[in-house]
Amino acid sequence: xxxxxxxxxxxxxxxxxxxxxxxxxxxxxxxxxxxxxxxxxxxxxxxxxxxxxxxxxxxxxxxxxxxxxxxxxxxxxxxxxxxxxxxxxxxxxxxxxxxxxxxxxx
Amino acid sequence: xxxxxxxxxxxxxxxxxxxxxxxxxxxxxxxxxxxxxxxxxxxxxxxxxxxxxxxxxxxxxxxxxxxxxxxxxxxxxxxxxxxxxxxxxxxxxxxxxxxxxxxxxxxxxxxxxxxxxxxxxxxxxxxxxxxxxxxxxxxxxxxxxxxxxxxxxxxxxxxxxxxxxxxxxxxxxxxxxxxxxxxxxxxxxxxxxxxxxxxxxxxxxxxxxxxxxxxxxxxxxxxxxxxxxxxxxxxxxxxxxxxxxxxxxxxxxxxxxxxxxxxxxxxxxxxxxxxxxxxxxxxxxxxxxxxxxxxxxxxxxxxxxxxxxxxxxxxxxxxxxxxxxxxxxxxxxxxxxxxxxxxxxxxxxxxxxxxxxxxxxxxxxxxxxxxxxxxxxxxxxxxxxxxxxxxxxxxxxxxxxxxxxxxxxxxxxxxxxxxxxxxxxxxxxxxxxxxxxxxxxxxxxxxxxxxxxxxxxxxxxxxxxxxxxxxxxxxxxxxxxxxxxxxxxxxxxxxxxxxxxxxxxxxxxxxxxxxxxxxxxxxxxxxxxxxxxxxxxxxxxxxxxxxxxxxxxxxxxxxxxxxxxxxxxxxxxxxxxxxxxxxxxxxxxxxxxxxxxxxxxxxxxxxxxxxxxxxxxxxxxxxxxx
Numbered sequence: 001x002x003x004x005x006x007x008x009x010x011x012x013x014x015x016x017x018x019x020x021x022x023x024x025x026x027x028x029x030x031x032x033x034x035x036x037x038x039x040x041x042x043x044x045x046x047x048x049x050x051x052x053x054x055x056x057x058x059x060x061x062x063x064x065x066x067x068x069x070x071x072x073x074x075x076x077x078x079x080x081x082x083x084x085x086x087x088x089x090x091x092x093x094x095x096x097x098x099x100x101x102x103x104x105x106x
Numbered sequence: 107x108x109x110x111x112x113x114x115x116x117x118x119x120x121x122x123x124x125x126x127x128x129x130x131x132x133x134x135x136x137x138x139x140x141x142x143x144x145x146x147x148x149x150x151x152x153x154x155x156x157x158x159x160x161x162x163x164x165x166x167x168x169x170x171x172x173x174x175x176x177x178x179x180x181x182x183x184x185x186x187x188x189x190x191x192x193x194x195x196x197x198x199x200x201x202x203x204x205x206x207x208x209x210x211x212x213x214x215x216x217x218x219x220x221x222x223x224x225x226x227x228x229x230x231x232x233x234x235x236x237x238x239x240x241x242x243x244x245x246x247x248x249x250x251x252x253x254x255x256x257x258x259x260x261x262x263x264x265x266x267x268x269x270x271x272x273x274x275x276x277x278x279x280x281x282x283x284x285x286x287x288x289x290x291x292x293x294x295x296x297x298x299x300x301x302x303x304x305x306x307x308x309x310x311x312x313x314x315x316x317x318x319x320x321x322x323x324x325x326x327x328x329x330x331x332x333x334x335x336x337x338x339x340x341x342x343x344x345x346x347x348x349x350x351x352x353x354x355x356x357x358x359x360x361x362x363x364x365x366x367x368x369x370x371x372x373x374x375x376x377x378x379x380x381x382x383x384x385x386x387x388x389x390x391x392x393x394x395x396x397x398x399x400x401x402x403x404x405x406x407x408x409x410x411x412x413x414x415x416x417x418x419x420x421x422x423x424x425x426x427x428x429x430x431x432x433x434x435x436x437x438x439x440x441x442x443x444x445x446x447x448x449x450x451x452x453x454x455x456x457x458x459x460x461x462x463x464x465x466x467x468x469x470x471x472x473x474x475x476x477x478x479x480x481x482x483x484x485x486x487x488x489x490x491x492x493x494x495x496x497x498x499x500x501x502x503x504x505x506x507x508x509x510x511x512x513x514x515x516x517x518x519x520x521x522x523x524x525x526x527x528x529x530x531x532x533x534x535x536x537x538x539x540x541x542x543x544x545x546x547x548x549x550x551x552x553x554x555x556x557x558x559x560x561x562x563x564x565x566x567x568x569x570x571x572x573x574x575x576x577x578x579x580x581x582x583x584x585x586x587x588x589x590x591x592x593x594x595x596x597x598x599x600x601x602x603x604x605x606x607x608x609x610x611x612x613x614x615x616x617x618x619x620x621x622x623x624x625x626x627x628x629x630x631x632x633x634x635x636x637x638x639x640x641x642x643x644x645x646x647x648x649x650x651x652x653x654x655x656x657x658x659x660x661x662x663x664x665x666x667x668x669x670x671x672x673x674x675x676x677x678x679x680x681x682x683x684x685x686x687x688x689x690x691x692x693x694x695x696x697x698x699x700x701x702x703x704x705x706x707x708x709x710x711x712x713x714x715x716x717x718x719x720x721x722x723x724x725x726x727x728x729x730x731x732x
Contacts (some may be wrong), residue, residue: 009134009415018163025719027717028715028719029712029715029719032712098711099710099712101711102708102709102710103709104709105707105709
């Protein structure tokens with residue numbers, strides 16, 4: 001494990017996860033398709049997970065990796081709920097463009 | 107035993123009220139009338155039993171039901187007291203009440219709300235009994251307010267007529283003004299004596315070591331007198347009583363002639379020991395009474411409505427009673443209350459009989475000649491008219507003569523005022539009699555065909571009351587007075603005894619001559635000359651002022667009602683506009699702000715997310731770059 005970090009360096013992990021996070025954030029802001037937005041959110045989440053794992057190794061502390069397991073499990077549940085909502089929306093309006101969800105405003 | 111009987115006396119009319127109000131609609135009119143009459147007759151029977159017991163030397167009956175409330179430093183008991191004075195009052199309240207209930211069965215026959223009528227009448231009797239029986243001022247106040255309520259309900263009994271409703275409201279509001287005075291008086295007395303119980307106050311005064319502020323006591327008795335002014339229709343609060351004639355005639359007879367309007371006199375007599383301590387207030391009472399008597403009598407000279415004449419006559423007679431009260435002659439005032447109750451109830455019921463025959467016509471200009479068809483009504487009316495005019499041996503002569511004699515011994519001016527009022531009384535009562543019963547009938551042919559003597563349920567009470575009006579004076583004959591002895595335990599001051607000397611006979615002579623002059627003028631004008639008052643617009647000169655009641659209502663409207671309306675308009679147009687402008691301004695400001703805020707919540711998820719990200723970015727920027 002130490003070898004990998006020695007070979008690549010912690011700073012590169014930080015750059016990568018920052019890049020992934022920004023890709024995700026822009027994806028959320030730019031795209032209008034709800035599923036793509038979902039994917040972007042997952043990218044942001046995984047960027048954070050990656051950073052957590054990297055620092056966990058760097059500090060020789062397993063707690064960070066355990067925390068990532070929890071976060072992935074919660075993310076899986078959240079995706080299940082989110083996708084179920086999207087299916088329900090699709091059944092109603094036959095598309096999943098978020099601009100159409102303006103109708104939900106009272 | 108006595109407790110139960112006293113409760114029966116009190117609660118029988120209440121039971122009558124409840125039955126008539128809740129199941130009366132299912133009963134026929136006669137049944138509900140009989141129910142009401144029996145309820146009051148039961149009270150009368152019990153009263154008679156107690157009256158004979160106390161008159162025969164028995165102790166007054168005190169009934170203490172429970173402790174009602176505990177105020178700062180004194181207790182108020184829910185207690186009743188049947189002593190000489192309250193039993194005397196109950197005798198004629200329930201006695202005349204019974205007669206008038208019987209009369210009403212026939213008079214109100216066929217009215218769609220007859221059960222309500224008898225319900226209200228029973229409720230009135232209940233409250234009147236409460237007023238009279240109570241052993242302290244607060245219980246009297248319950249009755250005082252209750253009779254005011256019943257008066258309101260019964261004046262406005264024919265509620266479909268808007269004028270009648272206005273008359274009812276006027277009576278209620280005028281009474282409220284007086285009631286406020288009464289209430290303030292009670293408060294001051296409670297403060298001064300630490301009790302509102304008659305016996306406690308009397309003991310505090312007679313014990314000798316009385317340590318209270320006489321100024322405050324004077325204010326208290328003045329406030330009580332204002333209360334009496336409202337209830338007993340004295341200047342300046344008398345204008346409601348003539349308007350109260352809007353109610354059914356038996357109501358006028360019971361409430362607005364015989365019983366309720368004497369409540370003020372009852373109250374002052376009940377508290378005679380207080381009023382005796384404040385001679386200044388007594389002077390005010392005497393002067394107000396004398397001038398009320400004169401002014402009401404002069405207005406009565408020019409009225410054409412048969413009930414209005416009787417109403418002003420009532421105000422005038424009440425004024426005489428207040429004159430007697432102010433002079434400290436409580437027993438004389440009580441005497442006149444009783445004889446007045448007899449002959450005035452008879453006069454009102456007689457006028458009701460006439461109105462019944464005339465199918466609701468009350469204007470004397472369209473009557474006349476009724477003597478021939480309504481024999482019994484005429485005879486009873488004549489007896490009562492002679493009684494109120496003050497001719498011997500009718501009851502009114504004795505009581506009125508005693509008042510005038512007392513006035514003569516105290517204050518000659520008041521005697522002159524009272525005597526003039528008496529002459530006027532004789533004149534307008536005979537004017538009423540002549541216009542109604544003599545000469546030829548002046549109504550329509552249609553009415554003439556229907557003229558009839560009233561049925562026996564109406565004539566029976568008339569006959570009883572006429573007999574009482576004839577012989578009622580016997581309870582207090584000059585020289586030997588049963589009434590004065592009977593009342594002596596109630597009155598703390600020694601009763602003045604006027605010797606039957608030359609002065610007394612001279613005064614009697616003057617009174618009789620005065621009455622005969624009044625009658626003579628009326629005879630000359632309405633029989634010899636056959637004068638009939640003209641149409642409203644033909645009345646001119648001073649009689650127009652009298653006909654319009656000295657424009658008192660108009661003056662009250664100008665100096666009280668109009669300014670209050672103006673004040674109300676000021677509050678509505680200026681104050682309310684200013685305040686509501688401010689409050690509504692705040693509301694509009696909040697509304698405008700929220701309208702702006704509403705724009706942000708536009709429902710676009712993309713926009714929300716953008717704001718969300720920008721927010722996070724700015725928080726991070728703030729934390730790391732500050």
